[in-house]
Structures are given as structure tokens and as C-alpha cells.
Amino acid sequence: MPDEEYHEWLRREGRIVIVGASLAGLRAAEALRAGGFAGSLTLIGDEPHEPYDRPPLSKAVLLGKASPEHTELPRLRRTDATWRLGVAATGLDMTAKRVRLADGEEVPYDRLLIATGVRARPWPKEDEAQLDGVFVLRTRDDAVRLHRRLAASPRRVFVIGAGFTGSEIASACRARGLAVTVAERADGPLVGALGGVIGAVAADLHRDNGVDLRTGVTVTGLEGDATGRVRAAHLSDGSVVDTDVVVVSLGAIRNTDWLKGSGLGAGPRGIACDAGCRAFDFRGIVTDDVFVAGDVARCPHPLFGYQFLSLEHWGNAVAQAEVAAHNMISAGADRRPHLWMPAFWSSQFGVNIKSVGVPAMGEEIMITQGSLAERRFVGVYGHQGRVIAAVSFDNSRWLDFYQQQIERGAPFPVEYRTVDRRPEGRAPMPAGFPDPSLPTHGPTVTLSGYSPADRQLVFTPARH
Amino acid sequence: MTQAPLLRRITDYANRADPYPLYEELRRTPVLQEEEGGPYAVSSYYDILGLLHDPRISSDAAHLTAPDDDELSEPEATGLPPSFLRLDPPEHDRLRRIANRSFGPPHRPHRIDSLRGELARIVTGLIDGFGDARQIDVVDQFAHPFPVTVICRLLGVPREDEPRFRGWVDLIVAALDPETRQSGDPQFLRTAQEARMQLGMYLAELVEQRAREPRDDMLSDLVADHGPDGAMSTMEVLSTAVLLLIAGHETTVNLIANGMLTLLRHPEFLHRLREDPALSVRIVEELLRYEPPVQLLPQRTCVADIELRGITIPKGSRIWLVLAAGNRDPERFRDPDRFDPDREDLGHLGFGSGIHICFGAPLARLEAQLALTELVRRLDNPRLVEDPPPYRQNAVLRGPRHLRIAVDAVRPSEAVRF
Structure with a gap:
């Protein structure tokens, strides 16, 4: 069947299975319906709960300001899906196109989305x-x-x-x-x-x-x-x-154990996929019916040297789920790349911390606004002469600007004057990342490997 | 035949009723400097949004290389230190943080919401005041008195002082309008100056009182603040209070008057709002896009060269961010010249963005939502007496000077829903 025709059939009566019923899974299901998918949709989740929001769990919930029972994610539209909650997926047969469940049942699919996320790394003893x-x-x-x-x-x-x-x-x-x-x-x-x-x-x-x-x-x-x-x-x-x-x-462990032996390119660092969210098999050949989104995905990002990034970021899960959903039901030419700018936030000790880009790639940092001593500042990270990331403490309203600087490959160090530039911010200093060969835990971004450039993408080159 | 420069046509009073075709023309040159030494006008949505978050842009008048003398600049005759609207970080941040501790979450999460009943009562009272009239001026009889009453309650001005307080504010606000300033009646300007001083003295006294005996109001919070930034000085409290008064007044008047005008021009939404008060949220957001009370931000300068669309705006230049033009940018909004509260791409630059994003936005939203909902609920068959209505001189804070409407009846207020 020609590509176009197949996708028309798929949208009308195909079977889509989503493994992982949290943020990415839910948003993908909604995006599939919004994109006109009328076939059967099944969501499989190992937790018994309806999709809920995790960021409050380490903040308002621990403070007793929000009930853990009331962090359900808002539903943005009807999904008309079959929900299999409280049942883990235990295996994948890519040839027969079936997902095996812990209760022995097998669920067939025409397109599969894996959004199994991560789990907390337990104490090793x-x-x-x-x-x-x-x-x-x-x-x-x-x-x-x-x-x-x-x-x-x-x-x-x-x-x-x-x-x-x-x-x-x-x-x-x-x-x-x-x-x-x-x-x-x-x-x-x-x-x-x-x-x-x-x-x-x-x-x-x-x-x-x-x-x-x-x-x-x-x-x-x-x-x-x-x-x-x-x-x-x-x-x-x-x-x-x-x-x-x-x-x-x-830190976290990626939930890929259930894919052992499936032939998918899945391991402790996640599931490798292309910028269109299609999973690679273990030979490095891209599949066309298995897609990945959220914390479990590793995806090449053109703005960051095409490195495969695993991003445990809320916003990434949403954006990637939408791109994956779109591409699952679209023929080749209509597909979109996932080009989300890494961004995360944290709230601790009354301070709002926010970051854009990939700080861990930064060799140097300079404080372009405010002051470290006052704990209110914007710090900009440089990588090989360009701006690669920024972090703010109680100063998040400026970050949109720095995001644009990253997207445009703006030069580093930052020479121009800014409001609230202090003497301490005139020169860059080493950013102080630990030697990557030493084991560490808890980075929100892991960097590894390279992929060939996707020639279809055009980026504005740096101006310097 | 030569035409006047575009920016002059935009500020020309003759075009006040409908500047939108001029904004469309302006967007064709999204970064425009028409006259040597003049401002750079930026008019496309994404450029404006970018500059609102750009740390090379200053709001501090001290950075102007040219004197602050064009017709759009506010007179700084208060004798008070500059308010946070005209300051950069870190001073801006400190003052705004302290002000916010008295106004919104996390320290005063219920300040605005707890005013809801009070606002509804004020609205009801003003509409009751229309009596049996068959013709009403929505500006003079409603939109104008409403926000100043609200600000009195918010700051904690005692009821018995409200008439005096409003008298001063009316004079000060009138004196801010370019019409009055240009006509330059010395007698009137002296009176306004007098009012300014009296208001300042009154507020200073009230601040002292609240410092001694704090109550549940903003002034008490501002002077008693024990947060990490300490309290504001008395002068800073005065600057802040005057800022809230001036910035929160005419903008809200215009939002409500523009809102009523727009609803009367689009009666299907007027009818829908009457049936469904919840629609007021979308209506007010769309109004902030379609007829924003602040048309442009004329007081920013850049402290470094900025390259935008291939044009270098040199350090020290004055920049106009033409919010009302960005709000109708087809690159951002589908069918931008249509008033459509149902639009999926709802959004606007009406409150600005970045660190100077409208401080009073949550209050302004609530005021406009309540005001429009109650007006359409209680006015029977409202219709415009004249269209367009006469406008104020001011090109920045643009809105009708009068909004005369005819009605068949003013319905009695039922139990207040809010």
C-alpha cells in the first residue's frame, strides 16, 4: 500500500498502543485524537492510578499543601481509549507487532508508542x-x-x-x-x-x-x-x-528492562530514536512503527551537536509526545522533528531555579545579570565560543532572551552591556562540571554519541 | 504631495478613533526609524515579545541620550523618587518584590480574590446610580469612578476620605492628558500641582498611621514589611502608591470603555455574555489584544547595540514597542482584525511581558470581567449614541473620552452572584 494510503487507513481504523500512562502517554493520546486518529487506542500503565503530575510530589505534597491524591493531570480532550492500568508491559515482539502484559495477555498494534519513563534508582544494597x-x-x-x-x-x-x-x-x-x-x-x-x-x-x-x-x-x-x-x-x-x-x-533508571531481547535499541541510557521519535533497533536501523517519547527517549538534537539527549524534563515530555503522535499518523513528508529547547525549573528554599539549553555542555559560565552572592542572577554557559545554556535564580523572566541566543548560536563570552551587569559578571570562569568519566548521579541531561546530520534540517548558523 | 511621517500620523489625534490601518502600515517596516534621532518603532509580535525579555533594554530614563521631551513622555513632576515602572534591576526588582508581598501570592494570595464581593458591590452601586436615565455616559458615570474606588479600598483609604481622594486623583489624571497639557491653562495646571501635593501629604499621613496601627490593607503591608528586602522607605511607599493610582486608573477606565464599545459593535458577544458570565474571561483577554488600553510603550532605551531584522539599533536609542500593532500581527494571530473571544490562539501583549509585566493585571482582569458582565446584564437594549465616540487626546493610553449609550431601561440588581 502506498505510504499516503496506508496512513489514511491507519488514521481511520488502525490500532495504536501506548505503553506508559503518565504525562507523555496521556498527552500523546490526546494529540492523536486531536490529529484525527479515529482507530482503537490502548494505554498501558504499571501504576494503578490515572495519569498524575509529578512535580508537586517533591514540593507542595511534602509540605502538606497539596494532597497526593489530587495531582491528576488535567485532561485536555477526550481520548476514547482503553486503559489498562496496574498492568505492566513485560515484553515486545516487533515482528508479530504485539506487546506482552504481566497478566499474560498480548495486545496487537499497528503503531506503538513507548513512554515508560524512568523510576527512582533504589539504594543498591x-x-x-x-x-x-x-x-x-x-x-x-x-x-x-x-x-x-x-x-x-x-x-x-x-x-x-x-x-x-x-x-x-x-x-x-x-x-x-x-x-x-x-x-x-x-x-x-x-x-x-x-x-x-x-x-x-x-x-x-x-x-x-x-x-x-x-x-x-x-x-x-x-x-x-x-x-x-x-x-x-x-x-x-x-x-x-x-x-x-x-x-x-x-537519580533515575530508565524503564527499558521489559524490552530486553526485543531487538530494540534500548538500554540503561534509554531508547535511541531519531528526531522524528522513531525508535532504532539494536542494529542502529530506524523502525517505522515503534515510536518513543518522554524521559525514556534519547533523541539527537541538532542545536547541540546532534548529540543524543535524554531529558527528564516535564516540558520535553509534552512536546515530544505531541511530535511523536503527529508523526505516528503522518506520511513521511508531513513529519516533524522534535526540536524542543531543553528547559526545566525547580523550586527550593524559596528560590525559583530555571534553566534553558544544556548547561552540562558548558565549559565556562558568566554571570550576565545580578549577583551570585545575592542569589539572584542569570548565568550564561559557553561551549566552543557560543552560548549553549543559561540558568537563573529568581530571575526567570529573562530566560526567553537567552533561549533565543542559544537558538541563534550567539557568541560567548557575552560582551554587550545588560541591565544589572555587575563587575563580577564581566569575565567568564570555568563552569566547574565534574570529569564526565567519574561516576556521578542526578544530572538531568546525559550526553552520549553522535548521529549523522539530518540534511533536511536547516539551521541559522552562528554569525561570528 | 508628501505625507506626514507615519509615527506622527499615529500620534495625530485625527487618527485616534481607528489607528489600526496605520499599525498595519507600520508592520510593513517592522523596525522603523523615520526621523534622525527619533525613536525606533518595533511593531511585529515576536520582535516585541523578544525585546520585552531583552536585558539590553532599559526602562530607566537616565539612559536616554536625548532629552525626554516628545509628546508621549509622562511628566515627572511628582517630586517623588522614580517608581519601579521607571527603574531597572536591581532597584526595580527590590521595590516590585516588596510591593508584591502586599498584593499577591505567595504572601497575600487572597488580596485580590477577597475584593470580589466589594468590587461587585461597587459595580452594583454605580449601575444603580444610573437611575431612570435613558442615556448614559459609560465613561463618566461608570468606568471612570470605578477603578479609583477600588484602589482606595485596596490601599486602605478610609471611606470618609474617598470623595476628597477622588477629587485629587481626577485633577491629577486630567492634567496628565496631553490635551490639557498642551492647552496649558496655567490656572488649571497650578490646581493639578496643588492636588498632587495634597494627595502626597494625605498619603504620607496615612502611611504613618498605618505604620503605627496596621490594618488588612496594602499600605499597612508596604510599611510594615518584614521580608528579606526590609520595608520601603516612606518616599518609596508614596511613589509606589502614586504609581498604582496613575497606572491602574486610566488603563482600567479604557479597558472597560473599550470593552463596552467593542461589545456594542459585536452584539452577538454581548448577548452571549448576558447568558454566560463565564465568557467574560475570554472576552477580556481578547479585548486586551483587540483594543489594548496601552497602545505602545514609548519609554524604553537600549544600553547596547541591538540587531533586529538586519537593522542595528544603536546603543542609547529610544525604542517604541507598539503593543497594539503586535496584537494584530498576522504572523501570530489568524484573522487578526476580527474580534473573536472564541479564538484558539487567544493571547496578547496587552499587559506587556518580562519583568515589567503589568503589576495590577489580576486586578484589572477581575474589574473588567465584573464590570462588563454586570453592564450587559442590567442594561436593557443598550446601543451606541455615536460611533465612533469622542476619544481622549492620549495616543498611548488610548480610549473614549465619553461613551454615550441609549438604553430602554436599567434593570434592578438581583442578588449579587459573585
């Missing part, structure tokens, strides 16, 4: 992870459990890992008046995502808010009492911290 009082935070159920324990006024909360989630948890605990210790392998919080210069500001932020922050240390073990409750954490510097709650915040 299983017996210690089982101790009562040891938590991770990713799902609504995690949030319910942790919130209940925080509400019981523990004497101390011990957070392992000062990435965004760990920092937000520490912030929520301090706002509740709880004693908090945070242990971080790097020299400061957020170093993996934003570098050492910003990490130093984040460290001050933690300490000024009463967090007992331990940097440059790892946790060597968690100790339980006779009843199986956690009672202390042992650190690599020999110190011991008494605690009755431990939150393991060591």
Missing part, C-alpha cells in the same frame, strides 16, 4: 533498602508514604544525593521544621546539572536554611535496629549520622 524508614520519591505512592513519615515528626531526615529532587526534599523538610542532613558525592548540590559555580551557591542556600550539608562524601551503609528500622547512616569520611528517615535520591 537490597537488605538496607528494605529497612523501615528508607524511601525513594518518584511515584504518588512514594509521596504518600514519605509525607506520612514526615508528618510524624522524625528527629532527623537523611537525604542521599543533592540533585534537584534531593534538594527539593531537603527544602520541604526544612520548611516543616525538620532536621535534615544531605550527603552529596560532588562538591555541592546540583553540580551534575549546573556545575560547580552554581553548586557553590546552592550549597550556601542549603546551609543558610539550616541543612547539615556534607559534600565530597558517599554513604557507605545504612544501619538498622533490631526491629528493622533504619537508625543511622555511615559516611565515607567515617562519620555516622543518627536518623530515622532516609530518602534515597540518586
Whole structure:
């Protein structure tokens, strides 16, 4: 059947299956219907809940300002879908075009979208992870459990890992008046995502808010009492911290285990796909009926050297789901590339942190507005003479400008005058990212590999 | 035959009733400097949006290389330090943060919402005041008195002082209009100057009172603030209060008057609003696009060279951001000259964007939504007596000077829904 004709049939009566019933899955389902898909639609999710929003779980929910039961994602339109919730997908047969479920059932598809996202990386020592009082935070159920324990006024909360989630948890605990210790392998919080210069500001932020922050240390073990409750954490510097709650915040693992042996190019770094969200098989050949979106996808981005980016960003999940949905029901010429500008936000200790671009690619940073000491600033990251990212602390209204600078490949260092440029912001300094060959945790962006340039894309070259 | 320069035609009073064909002409040269030393007018939606977030743009008058003397500049005769509208970071940010702590979330999340009942009562009272009249001036009898009353309640001006307070504000606002300034009646300008001083003294006294005995109002919050930025100085409180008064007044008058005018010109939406008050949200957003109360921002300058569409705007230039032209940019809005509250691409530059985005926007929205909903609910068969209505001189804060309408009856107010 010619391409055009096939897609017409697909839109009319095809079968689309979406594995993953969270933000990306839901938005893709809605976009499929908005795009005129009239066939059968099935959503498969391993959690029993309707799609819900995760950002509040580490913020308002922990503070008791929002109920974890009431973070459902707003429905933007009818999906008329069959929902298979509480049943995990366990396998994929790409030849027979079927998804296997945990209950033994098989669901056939004409087009498949994989949006299985990530899960919290558990504490690696299983017996210690089982101790009562040891938590991770990713799902609504995690949030319910942790919130209940925080509400019981523990004497101390011990957070392992000062990435965004760990920092937000520490912030929520301090706002509740709880004693908090945070242990971080790097020299400061957020170093993996934003570098050492910003990490130093984040460290001050933690300490000024009463967090007992331990940097440059790892946790060597968690100790339980006779009843199986956690009672202390042992650190690599020999110190011991008494605690009755431990939150393991060591980043995420991509949910690709169920694809083992499927022949898809899936692994611990996610599922590789092209800019049109089509998955690669393990040989590196692109499929045409399996699509990927959200945190689990790794997708080449032309603005960032065509590197395959995995972005654990809310906005990326939405944008990529829409592109994937569009491309699933469109013939070749009508397809669109996913060109989302990486952007994320965090709220901690009363500070709004926002970033655009890929800070981790930055070699240098300069503070173009405001001041690090006041913790209100915009920092711009440079990579090989061009602007590659920007971060703001309580200054997010300027970031649209820097996003345009990134898109245009504007030169770095930033020479022109800006309002509120301080003497400290006149020269770039090393951004202070750790050596990428050393293991670290919690960066929101992982960089790896290259793909050949997609010749159909035209970008405005840098002007310098 | 030579035609006057486009920017002069835009500010020319003769074109006040319908400047939109001129804006369309302006967008054909999206970055336009017509006269040596004159402003650069920027008129396309995305360019304006970009410049509103551009840190090379300053709102501080101190950066002007040329004197601030054209007809669009506000007279700075208050004798007060500049308000945050005319400042850059970090001073702007500090003052706006403190002001916001007294006005909105996270510190005062209910400030606006708790005014809802009060606003509804004020609206009802003003409409009741139309009595049995068969002809009403929506500006003089409604849109004009409404926002100043609201600001009194917000700041915490005691009821018994309201008439005095409104008297001063009326004089000051009248003196801001270029018509009055150009006619230059020295007697009137002296009176206005006098009013300004009296208002300042009155507010200073009220501020002191509130510092001693705080109440649940904005002035009390502004002087008693114990946030990380500390409190404002008395002079800063005065500047801020005067800013809220002036910036929040005529803009709201125009939004309501433009709104009623637009609804009368598009009666299908007037009828739909009467049946469905929830439509007021979309109507007000579309109004902010279609007939924005602030047509252009004339007071920005660039502190570095800016390249835009191949044109270099040199450092120190004055830039006009023509919001009303961007609001009708076909690159952003489908069928831009149609008033269509149902449009999917609803959006506008009516409140600006970036760090100077309208401070009072949540209040202005609520005021306009309530005002228009109640006007169409209670006025029986309203129709324009004249179209177009007479306009104010002001090209920046553009709106009808009078909006005379005929009605069959003013319906009695029922139980207030809000």
C-alpha cells in the first residue's frame, strides 16, 4: 500500500498502543485524537492510578499543601481509549507487532508508542533498602508514604544525593521544621546539572536554611535496629549520622528492562530514536512503527551537536509526545522533528531555579545579570565560543532572551552591556562540571554519541 | 504631495478613533526609524515579545541620550523618587518584590480574590446610580469612578476620605492628558500641582498611621514589611502608591470603555455574555489584544547595540514597542482584525511581558470581567449614541473620552452572584 494510503487507513481504523500512562502517554493520546486518529487506542500503565503530575510530589505534597491524591493531570480532550492500568508491559515482539502484559495477555498494534519513563534508582544494597524508614520519591505512592513519615515528626531526615529532587526534599523538610542532613558525592548540590559555580551557591542556600550539608562524601551503609528500622547512616569520611528517615535520591533508571531481547535499541541510557521519535533497533536501523517519547527517549538534537539527549524534563515530555503522535499518523513528508529547547525549573528554599539549553555542555559560565552572592542572577554557559545554556535564580523572566541566543548560536563570552551587569559578571570562569568519566548521579541531561546530520534540517548558523 | 511621517500620523489625534490601518502600515517596516534621532518603532509580535525579555533594554530614563521631551513622555513632576515602572534591576526588582508581598501570592494570595464581593458591590452601586436615565455616559458615570474606588479600598483609604481622594486623583489624571497639557491653562495646571501635593501629604499621613496601627490593607503591608528586602522607605511607599493610582486608573477606565464599545459593535458577544458570565474571561483577554488600553510603550532605551531584522539599533536609542500593532500581527494571530473571544490562539501583549509585566493585571482582569458582565446584564437594549465616540487626546493610553449609550431601561440588581 502506498505510504499516503496506508496512513489514511491507519488514521481511520488502525490500532495504536501506548505503553506508559503518565504525562507523555496521556498527552500523546490526546494529540492523536486531536490529529484525527479515529482507530482503537490502548494505554498501558504499571501504576494503578490515572495519569498524575509529578512535580508537586517533591514540593507542595511534602509540605502538606497539596494532597497526593489530587495531582491528576488535567485532561485536555477526550481520548476514547482503553486503559489498562496496574498492568505492566513485560515484553515486545516487533515482528508479530504485539506487546506482552504481566497478566499474560498480548495486545496487537499497528503503531506503538513507548513512554515508560524512568523510576527512582533504589539504594543498591537490597537488605538496607528494605529497612523501615528508607524511601525513594518518584511515584504518588512514594509521596504518600514519605509525607506520612514526615508528618510524624522524625528527629532527623537523611537525604542521599543533592540533585534537584534531593534538594527539593531537603527544602520541604526544612520548611516543616525538620532536621535534615544531605550527603552529596560532588562538591555541592546540583553540580551534575549546573556545575560547580552554581553548586557553590546552592550549597550556601542549603546551609543558610539550616541543612547539615556534607559534600565530597558517599554513604557507605545504612544501619538498622533490631526491629528493622533504619537508625543511622555511615559516611565515607567515617562519620555516622543518627536518623530515622532516609530518602534515597540518586537519580533515575530508565524503564527499558521489559524490552530486553526485543531487538530494540534500548538500554540503561534509554531508547535511541531519531528526531522524528522513531525508535532504532539494536542494529542502529530506524523502525517505522515503534515510536518513543518522554524521559525514556534519547533523541539527537541538532542545536547541540546532534548529540543524543535524554531529558527528564516535564516540558520535553509534552512536546515530544505531541511530535511523536503527529508523526505516528503522518506520511513521511508531513513529519516533524522534535526540536524542543531543553528547559526545566525547580523550586527550593524559596528560590525559583530555571534553566534553558544544556548547561552540562558548558565549559565556562558568566554571570550576565545580578549577583551570585545575592542569589539572584542569570548565568550564561559557553561551549566552543557560543552560548549553549543559561540558568537563573529568581530571575526567570529573562530566560526567553537567552533561549533565543542559544537558538541563534550567539557568541560567548557575552560582551554587550545588560541591565544589572555587575563587575563580577564581566569575565567568564570555568563552569566547574565534574570529569564526565567519574561516576556521578542526578544530572538531568546525559550526553552520549553522535548521529549523522539530518540534511533536511536547516539551521541559522552562528554569525561570528 | 508628501505625507506626514507615519509615527506622527499615529500620534495625530485625527487618527485616534481607528489607528489600526496605520499599525498595519507600520508592520510593513517592522523596525522603523523615520526621523534622525527619533525613536525606533518595533511593531511585529515576536520582535516585541523578544525585546520585552531583552536585558539590553532599559526602562530607566537616565539612559536616554536625548532629552525626554516628545509628546508621549509622562511628566515627572511628582517630586517623588522614580517608581519601579521607571527603574531597572536591581532597584526595580527590590521595590516590585516588596510591593508584591502586599498584593499577591505567595504572601497575600487572597488580596485580590477577597475584593470580589466589594468590587461587585461597587459595580452594583454605580449601575444603580444610573437611575431612570435613558442615556448614559459609560465613561463618566461608570468606568471612570470605578477603578479609583477600588484602589482606595485596596490601599486602605478610609471611606470618609474617598470623595476628597477622588477629587485629587481626577485633577491629577486630567492634567496628565496631553490635551490639557498642551492647552496649558496655567490656572488649571497650578490646581493639578496643588492636588498632587495634597494627595502626597494625605498619603504620607496615612502611611504613618498605618505604620503605627496596621490594618488588612496594602499600605499597612508596604510599611510594615518584614521580608528579606526590609520595608520601603516612606518616599518609596508614596511613589509606589502614586504609581498604582496613575497606572491602574486610566488603563482600567479604557479597558472597560473599550470593552463596552467593542461589545456594542459585536452584539452577538454581548448577548452571549448576558447568558454566560463565564465568557467574560475570554472576552477580556481578547479585548486586551483587540483594543489594548496601552497602545505602545514609548519609554524604553537600549544600553547596547541591538540587531533586529538586519537593522542595528544603536546603543542609547529610544525604542517604541507598539503593543497594539503586535496584537494584530498576522504572523501570530489568524484573522487578526476580527474580534473573536472564541479564538484558539487567544493571547496578547496587552499587559506587556518580562519583568515589567503589568503589576495590577489580576486586578484589572477581575474589574473588567465584573464590570462588563454586570453592564450587559442590567442594561436593557443598550446601543451606541455615536460611533465612533469622542476619544481622549492620549495616543498611548488610548480610549473614549465619553461613551454615550441609549438604553430602554436599567434593570434592578438581583442578588449579587459573585
